[in-house]
Amino acid sequence: MSIKTSGLHHVTAIGGDPQRNADFYLRTLGLRLVKTTVNFDDPGTYHLYYGDQSGKPGTLMTFFPWRDAPSGRHGTGQATTTSFSVPENSIGWWKQHLEATGLDTGRVTNRDNEDTLTFTDPDGLKLALVAHPQGDPRDPWDTPLVPAEHAIRGLHSVTLSVSKEDATAEMLTDGIGLDFSEQDGNRFRFAAGDGGPGALVDVLVTPDAPRGLVASGTVHHVAWRVPDEQTQVAWREELVDRGVNVTSILDRQYFRSIYFREPGGTLLEMATDEPGFAIDEPLLELGRSLKLPPWLEPTREQIEASLPKLELPAENNLERK
Template sequence: MELKGLHHVSAITANAKKNYDFYTKVMGMRLVKKSVNQDDTSMYHLFYADEIGRPGTDLTFFEILGAGHTYPGNNSISATSLRVPDDDALDYWLDRFNEFDVENGGITEQYGRKVIHFKDHEEQRLVLVSDQTNEGVAGGNPWAHSVVPEDKGITGLGPVKITIPDLAPTERILTEVLGFRRAGEYASDVTGVSPIQVYATGEGGTGAELHVEVRPNLPKERPGRGSVHHVALRVADMEELKQWKNLITKERLPNSGVVDRYYFQSLYFREPNGILIELATDGPGFATDEDVEHLGERIALPPFLEAQREEIEAKLKPLDTKE
């Protein structure tokens, strides 16, 4: 068994409409699924991705109305990267961010790649990373109807950074249980902090890395709008997911068991420093219940929730995504 890379990252927003406007009209991503949190159907679950929502390209958001401010800290998923094709694309994005008053740190370098650290309107901690030198997992294809030119568009998820107080227990889970390998390190931009450790899986590269920052003296993060709920990793299929379940259970890591998310099958568990990790299958995908040309235009519900559609829709504030 070998995890293939990043599958998706799920974060929190306090306002679905403003979230939709930012990620489609500024970031140029496609809303490939407008659904609900299957564990709490009173809230939207929005999926932004490449043209068809390929595994490894999804950034998703749960709408929690009234979610408070995030107080960044330890035991957290502290940065999410989005891939762009090359260094020239970063020049385009720097101009675009300045045009739309998006807070950013300019073009810098991280782990031998050019990047732009930036924040969305809710202070979600994000990084654009250039795939100029990537030789690992291939990215997806930007949507042809995006407001961003295809050759500059976001092609998927890049490295996800976690911040923890103690490296050893997390490293053991990553390397001895999940099969990640230590791939390198780079200097932190925080004075006095140890180098950030890079772990890779599968083909490696920008689409298959977790970056681990160790901050023993940092307070625990207090999540809110702009915080990340969990990171999901790619599993080939259901048969392999069952094998992962057996392994995770054997390690005595409390887990959800296999959960049917309809668009993929999942298993959730927390590693010792409290990071919520999901293992998710590559299929069947988002075109299962919608035509590819019309993804994300209506509220999509898995079959086991369809009978509750009227009740579910009555609780949600209408969100026009056909624009």
């Protein structure tokens, strides 16, 4: 593969009640809601994007929250853990903070000199906070509930669970341009560029685990960064030439996307860095109102009537923090 990704763009998961989802990711984790829109393929549900102040690629966690969605099953063929990057000396603060909200957390573990704290969100999605010893230069979203010195910097990594690793490893290296980094037992780490937070994926080999079921509390897909549309076109052509079943380029309003499955079963996306989330509302007002792409605007009234009301805390607004 002649083209290489620079790292993670976003992770998209399926949630339950949208208000509970927003409260957790805005207030408990201290992220910012940078876009309130709908699932373009199913406009009867929200698509909520959480990230840093402007929603830069590599900081984004997004959700399709269906209130009545059945619970999924964690297993092979899916991304089973989404990890966020936090400052090196903040894991203790986060453990106290999360437990004060009633969450159960695992014990703090250390792997590859990174302290890690695991927990689940209200729908059972597996999450982790990871403190990288070399730090993370990305600026956080600063709120009174999660001060900047402890705040999440962005995505750290994702873990893909597979029954065997060979074909998945080949896709990660030859298909999207990652490099094999290291092995720790049945865990294989791959990195984009120089590695570090936001550019890592772990492949966990669990041959005896059940096949995962994507529903509430599970990851729907993992997106990797593409710098621009021209590169994306070339990338798609290379993947097709390799025999990969790739979608056409889809307009997601804030980026352009192609989708395909790696051999282990996880749905992957290649998403452009441009144009970003400020194309239809100012930075100060990101996430406050429902934004629809032009082709859905004619049905705005029906869409708004079908969506549950969503109340955002004041911390989501720059001038009201």
